[in-house]
Amino acid sequence: MTSAQTPEEPEPEAARQLPPATVSRLTLYLRMLNGLLAEGVERVSSDSLAESAGVGSANVRKDLSYLGSYGTRGVGYEVANLSRKIAQALGLTHEWRVAIVGAGNLGRALARYAGFESRGFDVVALLDADQMLVGTEIGWLRVSDAADLEEVLAKTRANMVVLALPASVAQSVCDRVVDAGVHSILSFAPVVLNVPDYVNLRKVDMATELQILAYHAQRLQVPGLDAERPSA
Template identity: 60%
Template sequence: MAQPAPIPRGVPEATVARLPLYLRALTALAERGVATVSSDELAETAGVNSAKLRKDLSYLGSYGTRGVGYEVEFLQHQISREIGLTQDWPVLIVGIGNLGHALSNYGGFASRGFRIAALVDADPQRTGEEVAGLKVRHSDDLDDVVKEFNIAIAVIATPAHAAQAVCDRLVDLGITSILNFAPAVVQVPEGVDLRKVDLSTELQILAYHEQRKNGAALALTAEQAVELAKAVGG
């Protein structure tokens, strides 16, 4: 079974997590016809510190040219190759509810090296339903689906209560790269790479920051009121 190519040894996980940011920035630059970019410009586009960017790229053996910077097209290809995006990764989505539908219909995966190859759901009423040009298969067929499409990466988009069981089954079938969208904590054995996307948690973090901004605004207004009262009373 095909698996995503490993990042070179010695590359910190934090660096690996930032490589897609650099690739997205480079893709945007390439689409604008930019041939070379300085580390400062690339860092600003990616939203990171320039020193951190230079350190990250040095792990890949890319140091740029003094006074010129980085060749956009070459660095774009280099990062794509290192994180395995020059290949065609067949992806399975398990759970074809609203989120599963949305992920299945997202057109941006193909241009980034990912192909939605199969869809699976436990609801027999969804079996045979066509989503994004693919027929939904029943979860009873999961073993056959993984083998038939040589699945490399699985996406869990099931309800929370089903996530762990689905994950366990995927691992048993040899899937070692899993992206979990279910709002549940999922445990995997050593050797399995699990990434979690928790939309509710991210919204809660934004709510926290929004509340703090509102609190700061209220505090400022109160301070202004005090100054105004002093001025009037004085």
């Protein structure tokens, strides 16, 4: 690879499209690297990273190779440098302002979740349609009226939205968010949302996760079914 065959711009450090599976593992590596940074560790090997992240070391090396060759053969990777490269590739050098729509149990939990702040995501608004909640304080935020969604998004210059609301209203709120120009959405609503394909939508569904667990648990409980034999 690295052949100078590209007839177009050489693109010095711009990472091209990363495989989705790689992107999600990069977030893992970044977490481990930041842990190592805090401990003062300066170098790390792909083997060591692999063990912490629970993947194969060849996988780690291939993932990192998409970012460029930032390791040193025979030695490993420089923690601080690699951490910076990954953060850059993931777009964490931008400032991300997150609005949470839905101040129910889950929305409140998310609003107070320290993990967002510490990773560079700034929760700038919390909205709900329930007039009983509007105006109350949760964490350090005052709950805004979901009726004013567009204004609140504009005023806070939110560029990400988290949907923490019932399935019944998720689609309509989602549509308004998209129309308002926010095209990165994380939904916790247990429903499939339709969005234009220029919108980045991710979904977390807790009931689905439990159902997947149930499948695997049940499979183990059935005796004698899966005795994988090389050949009978």
